[in-house]
Amino acid sequence: MHPRIDVLLATCNGQTYLAAMLDSLLAQTLPDFRVVVRDDSSDDGTLDVLRQYAPRFGDRMHILSDERGRLGVIKNFEHLLSWAMEQGHADWFAFADQDDVWLPAKLEMFASVAKGLSHNHELPHVIFSDLQVVDHNMEVMASSFWQYENIQQGDERLSLLLSRNVVTGCASMVNRRLAEIALPFPSNILMHDWWCALIGSFGGMHRIDRPLVLYRQHAANAVGAQKGRGWDLLMRMLEMSPSKLHRVRRLGVQTVLQADALVRRMTAFGYSTDVVEGYLKFRNQCVLKRAWMQSRYFHRFSLVGWVKVVLWRSKTSGCLH
Numbered sequence: 001m002h003p004r005i006d007v008l009l010a011t012c013n014g015q016t017y018l019a020a021m022l023d024s025l026l027a028q029t030l031p032d033f034r035v036v037v038r039d040d041s042s043d044d045g046t047l048d049v050l051r052q053y054a055p056r057f058g059d060r061m062h063i064l065s066d067e068r069g070r071l072g073v074i075k076n077f078e079h080l081l082s083w084a085m086e087q088g089h090a091d092w093f094a095f096a097d098q099d100d101v102w103l104p105a106k107l108e109m110f111a112s113v114a115k116g117l118s119h120n121h122e123l124p125h126v127i128f129s130d131l132q133v134v135d136h137n138m139e140v141m142a143s144s145f146w147q148y149e150n151i152q153q154g155d156e157r158l159s160l161l162l163s164r165n166v167v168t169g170c171a172s173m174v175n176r177r178l179a180e181i182a183l184p185f186p187s188n189i190l191m192h193d194w195w196c197a198l199i200g201s202f203g204g205m206h207r208i209d210r211p212l213v214l215y216r217q218h219a220a221n222a223v224g225a226q227k228g229r230g231w232d233l234l235m236r237m238l239e240m241s242p243s244k245l246h247r248v249r250r251l252g253v254q255t256v257l258q259a260d261a262l263v264r265r266m267t268a269f270g271y272s273t274d275v276v277e278g279y280l281k282f283r284n285q286c287v288l289k290r291a292w293m294q295s296r297y298f299h300r301f302s303l304v305g306w307v308k309v310v311l312w313r314s315k316t317s318g319c320l321h
Contacts (some may be wrong), residue, residue: 002111003118005033005173006090008080010073012040014098015049017216019203020138021055024101030108034089035061035096036081041070077169077192078185083180091121094173095193099216101138106212110173113206117175124178126200128156129208131215138214143214145171153209158201162259162279163298163308165199168194171213174200181269186261190254198262202271245311252312256283264301283312 007025011018022084035057054061064083071079077095084093092114094107106129113127131145141149151166174182174196181199189195191290197205213254259280263273282290282297292310298308 001137002030002032002108003091003114004089005030005092005107005111005114006084007033007035007094007107008077008084009035009095009096009098010012010076010080011037011042011050011098012038012070012073012076013042013044013046015042015045017099017136018046018049019053020101021096021098022049024103025096026053026056028102028107029104033060033094033107036064036080036084038064038066038076038083039059039112040072067269074185074189077216078183081133081179081192082183084130085176085183090176092127092173092175093179095169097170100170101134101214103212103214107278109208109210109212113174113208117204117206120204121175121177123203124181124199125175125204125206126167126172126178126197127174127206127208128172128197128208128214131168131171131213132211134214134216136216137294138216141217146209153207156197156201156205156207158198158275159297160183161194161198161201161281162257162262162276165191165194165197167193167197167205168213168215170215172196178203181265186265188254188257188261190251190258195258198258202266234287248311252308256280261282279290 009021014021037050039050050063054063064080066079068079081093084090092110094110096102109129110127114125117125133142133145133148134140145151145168146166149166155161155166157166169192172193178196178199183194183195183293185195259276263276263280266273267274279297282293285293287309292307
């Protein structure tokens with residue numbers, strides 16, 4: 001038997017694309033899963049679409065209703081995961097975005113990997129796949145998201161994952177043990193999928209080298225895809241406005257705060273955090289020392305790493321900060 005799976009679908013003003021996402025869930029070759037949805041105070045027809053589709057799912061869809069108001073992406077997923085955990089129905093939890101399309105074999109392939117991990121449920125695990133990048137009309141922009149963003153095998157190891165998330169939420173699934181450690185989400189994490197990936201790196205990271213999601217790009221993407229080659233990054237830097245430059249520098253600060261939160265959480269659960277603490281010491285070095293060590297914690301010997309060395313300032317002074 002396959003493990004029990006809850007698909008956690010967070011919606012907010014998703015009327016335009018939601019039906020296609022729900023159709024792709026109905027078309028899954030693995031029919032034995034439950035969809036748990038929470039709408040984040042939409043003011044369009046999102047809830048109407050959900051109610052129209054609910055009878056087609058039958059008892060496989062549960063729409064949460066509460067008075068919490070708009071929580072934002074991270075807190076919405078946190079509430080979904082907390083509720084699903086409390087129900088005790090599922091062994092695994094797959095994150096879903098309202099504007100993507102899942103290919104029919106997605107859950108079956110994820111469940112197959114999860115089934116092979118049933119003997120190792122005391123560790124946190126993340127299963128994640130590649131995606132196809134498509135535009136708002138579902139025209140293919142890139143056949144592989146990993147190639148598009150220059151994500152390579154091994155980039156999911158903790159030392160690199162602390163600076164760059166390579167696990168896309170809508171193409172990932174986490175086990176119950178990971179959820180136990182991840183919840184409640186700290187207030188200073190960057191995104192729910194990044195936080196879960198960091199915790200998964202202490203247990204098992206399981207890649208499926210096949211695109212199983214059509215990752216739709218449009219004006220309202222919460223994150224989105226960006227070309228990850230050094231030349232593309234350099235061109236974006238040259239075109240960067242002061243406000244974008246500020247956001248990049250802010251990202252540097254947030255990665256440190258997220259790493260701090262990770263140390264506290266994993267220490268509380270009895271895990272060694274030597275790698276994370278080493279990363280934090282590295283981030284507090286001057287720019288010359290960070291440049292010397294950049295390939296250990298950034299993206300190999302690459303322009304991406306050098307840019308982060310320069311823009312992600314440390315807390316101390318001197319030594320060409």
